[in-house]
Each structure stands twice: as structure tokens, then as C-alpha cells.
Amino acid sequence: MNAKITRRHTLAAFALAATALSPFAAHAEDVVKVGVILPMTGPSASTGREIAAAIKLFQAQKGDKAGGKKVEVIIKDDTGVADITKRLAQELIVNDKASVIAGFGLTPLALAVAPIATQAKVPAVVMAAGTAIITEASPYIVRTSFTLPQNTMPIAQWAVKNGIKKVVTLVTDYGPGIDAEKTFVATIKENGGQVLDSLRSPLKNPEFAPFLQKAKDLKPDALFLFVPSGQGAALMKQVSERDFAKEGIKVIGTGDVTDDEQLNNMGDAVLGMITSHNYSADHDSPENKAYVAAFEKANPGLRPNFMSVGGYDGMALIYAALDKTKGDTNGTKLVEAMKGMSWTSPRGPISIDPETRDIIQNVYIRKVEKKNGQLYNVEFSTMANVKDPFKAAKAAKK
Numbered sequence: 001m002n003a004k005i006t007r008r009h010t011l012a013a014f015a016l017a018a019t020a021l022s023p024f025a026a027h028a029e030d031v032v033k034v035g036v037i038l039p040m041t042g043p044s045a046s047t048g049r050e051i052a053a054a055i056k057l058f059q060a061q062k063g064d065k066a067g068g069k070k071v072e073v074i075i076k077d078d079t080g081v082a083d084i085t086k087r088l089a090q091e092l093i094v095n096d097k098a099s100v101i102a103g104f105g106l107t108p109l110a111l112a113v114a115p116i117a118t119q120a121k122v123p124a125v126v127m128a129a130g131t132a133i134i135t136e137a138s139p140y141i142v143r144t145s146f147t148l149p150q151n152t153m154p155i156a157q158w159a160v161k162n163g164i165k166k167v168v169t170l171v172t173d174y175g176p177g178i179d180a181e182k183t184f185v186a187t188i189k190e191n192g193g194q195v196l197d198s199l200r201s202p203l204k205n206p207e208f209a210p211f212l213q214k215a216k217d218l219k220p221d222a223l224f225l226f227v228p229s230g231q232g233a234a235l236m237k238q239v240s241e242r243d244f245a246k247e248g249i250k251v252i253g254t255g256d257v258t259d260d261e262q263l264n265n266m267g268d269a270v271l272g273m274i275t276s277h278n279y280s281a282d283h284d285s286p287e288n289k290a291y292v293a294a295f296e297k298a299n300p301g302l303r304p305n306f307m308s309v310g311g312y313d314g315m316a317l318i319y320a321a322l323d324k325t326k327g328d329t330n331g332t333k334l335v336e337a338m339k340g341m342s343w344t345s346p347r348g349p350i351s352i353d354p355e356t357r358d359i360i361q362n363v364y365i366r367k368v369e370k371k372n373g374q375l376y377n378v379e380f381s382t383m384a385n386v387k388d389p390f391k392a393a394k395a396a397k398k
């Protein structure tokens with residue numbers, strides 16, 4: 001026998017035994033890896049910053065154990081580019097052996113990983129993106145953020161109730177914006193209202209001025225707005241410069257526009273703006289008061305926004321699923337465990353629809369007000385347990 005080979009085998013066997021017996025090395029099977037992919041840099045960096053902070057807070061508060069295992073979170077920056085999201089998802093699953101992937105700051109990024117989640121049978125928890133169709137792209141996708149139809153329907157109904165007849169819509173030209181536009185337009189038309197124009201601004205290098213001028217010239221009763229988190233301040237600066245109120249035009253929208261992370265810097269011109277959304281840092285509940293205080297203590301100068309709760313609740317869902325499977329990381333079992341789960345989030349009561357794997361949650365109508373010298377979205381009306389209306393309509397047709 002070749003002595004060299006024998007020696008190498010012996011060494012290899014020794015190394016293997018040493019690793020297995022070492023009291024210092026955490027056993028691989030005792031660690032569950034959660035691969036979180038977020039835009040930590042680039043135009044959507046605020047989404048990454050908010051979600052990463054919320055995940056850290058969750059683990060600081062609840063510890064790193066779930067289902068008897070150590071939960072290790074690996075955060076990767078996709079810079080908001082879908083090809084990078086895809087590559088990172090593959091690397092996290094194949095090289096790092098992640099049992100769950102999560103994050104996804106924009107719709108195209110969530111859609112890019114759907115085929116990977118399906119093929120690898122690994123749960124993908126969407127903590128941010130909001131186009132309705134996302135959960136239909138893979139049976140392994142579960143969402144803890146929101147959908148745009150869900151968040152838009154209440155403000156459209158509010159507009160109808162408040163005598164708004166003629167509207168113009170201005171949304172960002174991609175999945176969530178188109179969902180918001182469709183929902184708003186349908187509700188207005190169903191109630192005898194008139195849509196004077198539906199304008200769309202590009203996602204990259206957004207230019208609002210020509211659209212806002214056009215909207216103003218059309219003299220609607222209301223202008224409905226949607227832009228993704230991070231673009232609200234730039235949009236509202238241009239809105240304030242045009243004084244729509246003077247023309248008798250109400251400016252309304254989804255809460256993405258009056259995003260808590262940027263709201264306080266938007267200035268008094270946004271005072272009184274009405275929006276509907278799933279989360280406000282001002283939400284009046286003991287859970288939210290504790291959440292905001294802990295978040296702000298851990299991240300001085302940063303207010304938690306709706307993206308942060310998507311991340312916080314995403315972690316709560318992953319922990320609860322691992323507890324339920326007693327640490328079994330089989331992806332199909334984890335998704336089954338997530339279906340139908342319900343708990344109290346800082347945003348209010350939430351659950352995962354067992355049929356669609358999408359979130360069911362309250363949507364609130366809010367008004368921008370000043371409290372202790374700071375601007376907040378103050379909730380004044382609640383639509384309870386809202387299901388994604390697109391999926392509810394599909395289910396009704398079946």
C-alpha cells in the first residue's frame with residue numbers, strides 16, 4: 001500500500017474526529033442560517049438600513065435561539081440590482097447552506113429569487129417588496145411586509161367618502177406603482193368618479209416636475225401619489241413648491257410617500273396630508289411604544305418606518321416557524337408552519353393567510369400632524385384585517 005495515501009487518510013480522519021468532538025466548535029446541525037439580502041447601498045439604502053436595524057434589535061431582544069437551534073443571520077448587500085440578488089441567493093443557499101432567505105427591498109429583487117426558492121425548496125421571507133403578484137411567483141415565498149392594493153384601497157375609499165370625484169394619479173412606473181394606480185382608479189370609477197389622467201414617473205432618476213405641473217393644470221379634486229420608500233422627501237419637496245392647496249387640490253397617497261424615516265425632514269408643507277398605510281411610528285399600542293423606544297435607543301437619530309416592521313416581523317415569523325418544527329429546517333415544513341400564524345406586531349394584529357402566504361393586517365388612515373415639535377402620521381381610522389384585494393377578488397371568482 002502507498003504509505004503517503006495511508007498517512008493522508010489517517011490525518012483526514014483525525015481532523016474529522018477532532019472537529020466532531022471539539023467542545024468549542026458549534027455543531028453545524030445546531031446552527032440555522034438565515035440569509036438576508038437587502039439594498040444596503042444605492043438608491044434604496046434606507047430600506048436596507050431600517051430592516052437590518054430591526055433584525056439586530058429582534059435578536060438583541062429575543063436572543064439567538066429558536067427551535068433549540070442557534071439562528072445565525074448573514075446580511076448581504078445587493079445594492080438594489082436583481083442580478084446581484086439572484087447570485088447572492090444562490091451563494092447563500094449553496095455555499096452557506098442557508099435554511100431561509102429573506103429581505104428583498106424592491107419588487108424586481110423579490111421576483112428574481114422566486115425560481116431559486118422554488119428549486120431549492122427554501123423559504124423566502126419577503127420583508128419589504130409590495131407588488132401583489134410576488135407571493136404567487138413561488139410556493140416558498142411568505143410575506144411580512146404589505147401589498148400595494150392592500151394599502152391603497154382604504155385611501156381610495158376615504159376619497160370617495162369625502163366627496164372626491166375627479167382625480168389624477170401619479171405613481172412610480174413599476175409593479176407596486178401600477179398596483180396602487182389600478183386599485184385607486186378602480187375604486188374611484190366604481191363609485192362614479194372620474195380619472196382625468198394616470199401619470200407614471202420612472203423608478204430610476206425620477207423626475208416629478210413635469211408630471212406635477214400636468215396634474216395641477218388638470219385641476220382635479222385630488223392628486224393620488226405613490227413612490228417607493230426613500231423617494232418621498234424628493235417628491236414632497238416638489239409638491240410643496242406647487243401649492244396644490246391653493247388650487248383646491250387635495251394631495252393624498254399611500255404612506256410610502258410620508259415615510260417615517262424622512263417625514264420629519266419634509267417640512268410643514270406636508271401638515272394635514274392624508275394617507276393610508278399599514279404602519280406609523282405613532283401607532284398607539286404598548287407593543288409599538290416599546291418597539292419605537294428600543295429602536296431609537298439602539299439607532300440614535302433614526303425613526304423606525306414600515307420597512308423596519310417588515311424585517312422585525314419577518315424574524316418573528318422565522319423564529320416561530322423554527323419553534324413549531326422543533327428546529328427542523330426542511331423548507332417545506334417551515335413554510336407549512338408559517339401558514340396561518342398570527343401575532344401582535346408593533347403595527348397591530350397580523351397573520352399569514354394560509355391560502356396565499358401573504359400578510360393580513362390592519363390598514364390605517366392617517367393625517368400628518370405635529371407632536372412635540374415633530375411630524376408624525378397620526379392614525380384616525382382603522383380598516384381591520386385587510387387581505388390583499390387582488391387575491392381576495394381572485395378567490396371570490398373561484
Ligand code: PHB
Binds near residue numbers: 129130
Ligand atoms: C417594491 O418595490 O415593491 C416597493 C418598494 C418600496 C415601497 C413599496 C414597494 O415603499
